[in-house]
Amino acid sequence: MSVSPFLFETRSLTKAFGGLIAVNSVSIGFREREAHAIIGPNGAGKSTFVNLLTGHLPASGGHVMFKGADITRQPAHKVARLGIGRSYQKTNVFPTFTCFENCRLAAQSHLATSMRFLRPAAAYREISAKASEALERAGLASRAGRIAGTMSYGEQRQLEIAMVLATAPQVLVLDEPLAGMGKEESEGMVGLLQELAQVYTLILIEHDMDAVFAIAKVLSVMVNGTLLESGPLDQIRASKAVQDAYLGDGAEAY
Amino acid sequence: MTALPKRLSLILLALLAALALFPAWGPLAFTVKYAFLLQKLTGIMILAILAMSLDLLVGVAGLVSLGHAAFFGLGGYMLALLSPQYEAANLWVVLPAAMGAVALASAVVGFLAIRTAGIYFIMVTLAFGQMGYYFFNDSKLAGGSDGAYIYVKPVVEAFGITLVNLESKQAFFFAVLGCLVAVYLLLRVVLASPFGRVLAAIGVNEGRVRGLGFDPMAYKLVAFAIAGALAGLAGFLAATQYGFVSPAMLGWHQSGHVLVMVILGGMGTLFGPILGAFILELAHFGLEAVTEHWLLPMGMLVIAIVLALPKGVAGLLLQWCGTSETLVERGAIEAPGAPRRSQGSESDRPALEGQTRPKEGGQ
Numbered sequence: 001m002s003v004s005p006f007l008f009e010t011r012s013l014t015k016a017f018g019g020l021i022a023v024n025s026v027s028i029g030f031r032e033r034e035a036h037a038i039i040g041p042n043g044a045g046k047s048t049f050v051n052l053l054t055g056h057l058p059a060s061g062g063h064v065m066f067k068g069a070d071i072t073r074q075p076a077h078k079v080a081r082l083g084i085g086r087s088y089q090k091t092n093v094f095p096t097f098t099c100f101e102n103c104r105l106a107a108q109s110h111l112a113t114s115m116r117f118l119r120p121a122a123a124y125r126e127i128s129a130k131a132s133e134a135l136e137r138a139g140l141a142s143r144a145g146r147i148a149g150t151m152s153y154g155e156q157r158q159l160e161i162a163m164v165l166a167t168a169p170q171v172l173v174l175d176e177p178l179a180g181m182g183k184e185e186s187e188g189m190v191g192l193l194q195e196l197a198q199v200y201t202l203i204l205i206e207h208d209m210d211a212v213f214a215i216a217k218v219l220s221v222m223v224n225g226t227l228l229e230s231g232p233l234d235q236i237r238a239s240k241a242v243q244d245a246y247l248g249d250g251a252e253a254y
Numbered sequence: 255m256t257a258l259p260k261r262l263s264l265i266l267l268a269l270l271a272a273l274a275l276f277p278a279w280g281p282l283a284f285t286v287k288y289a290f291l292l293q294k295l296t297g298i299m300i301l302a303i304l305a306m307s308l309d310l311l312v313g314v315a316g317l318v319s320l321g322h323a324a325f326f327g328l329g330g331y332m333l334a335l336l337s338p339q340y341e342a343a344n345l346w347v348v349l350p351a352a353m354g355a356v357a358l359a360s361a362v363v364g365f366l367a368i369r370t371a372g373i374y375f376i377m378v379t380l381a382f383g384q385m386g387y388y389f390f391n392d393s394k395l396a397g398g399s400d401g402a403y404i405y406v407k408p409v410v411e412a413f414g415i416t417l418v419n420l421e422s423k424q425a426f427f428f429a430v431l432g433c434l435v436a437v438y439l440l441l442r443v444v445l446a447s448p449f450g451r452v453l454a455a456i457g458v459n460e461g462r463v464r465g466l467g468f469d470p471m472a473y474k475l476v477a478f479a480i481a482g483a484l485a486g487l488a489g490f491l492a493a494t495q496y497g498f499v500s501p502a503m504l505g506w507h508q509s510g511h512v513l514v515m516v517i518l519g520g521m522g523t524l525f526g527p528i529l530g531a532f533i534l535e536l537a538h539f540g541l542e543a544v545t546e547h548w549l550l551p552m553g554m555l556v557i558a559i560v561l562a563l564p565k566g567v568a569g570l571l572l573q574w575c576g577t578s579e580t581l582v583e584r585g586a587i588e589a590p591g592a593p594r595r596s597q598g599s600e601s602d603r604p605a606l607e608g609q610t611r612p613k614e615g616g617q
Contacts, residue, residue, distance in 0.1 A: 056465070080467035088465070094458045105455050109467040114448040115476065121451045167466060 004068065007032040007201055008053075008084070008171055013062035015048050022048040024225040025062065030171070035197035037204040037216035045225040046205045047089060050175050053203070054086045055079035066171075081109065085169030087160045089176045089205075095149030099140055099159055102148050103131035106166035131166050138162035138192060154185030161192065171201045178208050190214050221245070257446075258525075259575035266525055273299075274431060277424050292427055293495070298535045299430045300491045303437050305515040305527035307484035310441060312513065313522030314450075315477050316457035317368070320376050320509050321383025324363075325482040327504030328356050329489025331390060334402040334499045345408040345420075352490050353483045360482020361475065368474040383509055391501040401500030404493055420494060430491055434528070437484055441524055444480070453477050457522070518559050520568025529567050533559075 006029035015023040023045045030036050040046050051057040053064060055076040064072045066082055074082070094102050104121060107130040108114050122128065135141050138158045143151060148159055157177060164172060177193065178186050186208065193215045196202060206212050212219070213233065220230040223245045229236060236242055258266070276295060281288045304326050311317040332352035337343040367378045396402040407420040410429075420426050444450045455463045456470050463470050493499045502508065511534075519530020537555055541548035563570050 054465070075469070076464045077467050077469045080465060086465060088462075092459065092462045092465070094455055094462065096458055097455070101451070105451055105463075106466050108448050108451065111448060114452045114468060115472070116448045117444050117450075118447060120443075120446040121448045122446070124448070127448075163466065 006030055009065050011063040013052055014060050015052055016060045022225050026227045028220050028230055030201055030203055032201050034218055035202040035216045036218040037206055037212045038220045040222035044222040046222055050173055054173055083170035085164035085167045086173040087164050091156045093148045093156055093159050097148055099146050099148055100144040102159055103134050103162050103166040106163040107131040109167045134162045134166035137165055154181050173203045175205045178211055262571055262575040292423055296427045296430050298531055299434045300488050302528040302531035303434055304485055304488035305512050305531045306437055306524055307481045308512050309516050309524055309527045310477055310481045312516050314457050315453050315474055318376050319379040321379035322485055323508035324383040324386035324504045325356050325360050325485035326489035328359055329486030330493030330499040330503050331396055333490050333493045334396050334404050337404050342406045343408040345410045348408055353486045356486025357479045357483035361479040364475050364478030368471055380506055383506055387501050387504040401498055404497045407494055518566055520566025523568040526566050526568030
């Protein structure tokens, strides 16, 4: 087999829930430091695909390859350790922890193990530094001491990103980071994602087409569990099949 | 290093001082009843250690175990089994051996139990607890259903000098008090450590912990073994105090009793379960002296506390002392220079209309 040009890729990845095939033989390659968006109507299987990519669901068939190694059967926590960080469609933070503590916990994944019992977590300066850095990057430095559950929804979405950053991943898999955000909040988040796209390999699931076109360089379109088309933005924009299946029927202009 | 509000720390220290000085003021206040009360308090402190160890599972990791007394009982039985019949055992040998054996047993039980969650975890731990009960009840080992006596208490020696004479009720009182404080401080340290932070996070949102690269199973298993070993310590102390062990120590009555202490006292706070143990046991003692139908008012008291104080006695104290967080105890030690915790109410940024989720009050 030839050397893959991709950092991260799926090969005929399939997931069936009983008779329902949610993801049907999807092969997508993600190049290093390339912002790649996956779009598609509701029920296209995008979230299932993300769960397969990150080990949150076991695949029914096919493979997930990262840096040439097959990681299909790895559990979620091991996938995360490999450098594949993800955020969730629904806000998924530790609501009773402060903003800073949320990130410090994420940054603890830099320790070979957190099975350390006597020294306070706060005494690990490098961990605290990484947590602060991630908060800063996500624009939450001023919110460090706030209890996460008391912050606004948009801030919790930012925190979600900050936590992923604190694990210092190589690949960021972001599942609808703009979901439920207001216009102003969305703009801030798009700016942040554009910055991140310079540094990380970004895999973005998103409905907001303006945001997708502002951030991504490559687009994959999923419909009914299958990959309809994958390629550079212009190619997808011009694609008749994509327009018929998805882009054309939305009110979203681009 | 404490993350407790100052006023609360003072209250707890005052209570601790009153307890530690009981051998000084007790004889004056209670005269003839003093000796009995000294033993009673010693027994309550032992239950408080057991309750704290359960809090690590229930309040911190969110693992509601209904079989925790099995490890308590096993600790006691280890002393009975390891002690020579008419001679004193060496504490430096039997205590580590007992705690080690209980830690091993709880790791085995935990390995199987943590594969389940929620109500199934409760059922599985209950079943394991009852297995432990019937094991000692039905086997010839250590007296079966009659239980077993420990005729001579272990000796605590170093270089041939007796450090603590456990036969002395007063010395034993102080030894148990020392254990209580040591276990509390140990658990505080553990909660503040990287391990403790992951464990507390598992209690809040296990799925996200996995997504961040930690294997929740491993952390739960270690927590189960630690809690088991500390329950074993409590059981060891109880067996030492009474000189007797019986299968009832392992039963689900005992497990449920300790769980009530944790819930009444305030889950996830460590000091709450200590208070819970004292409140429940002293209420029992007081009501029993007044009426033989003490179970009725006792039940009413428990219901009243649960209804009035959903976060337990500890929640009330924390509120009094100016914080509404129950999780202060979860080892929150801020990094040097990190901003202080603050609540959302004084937000300097107006919430965007329709974008703010309702405050997660009370959780």
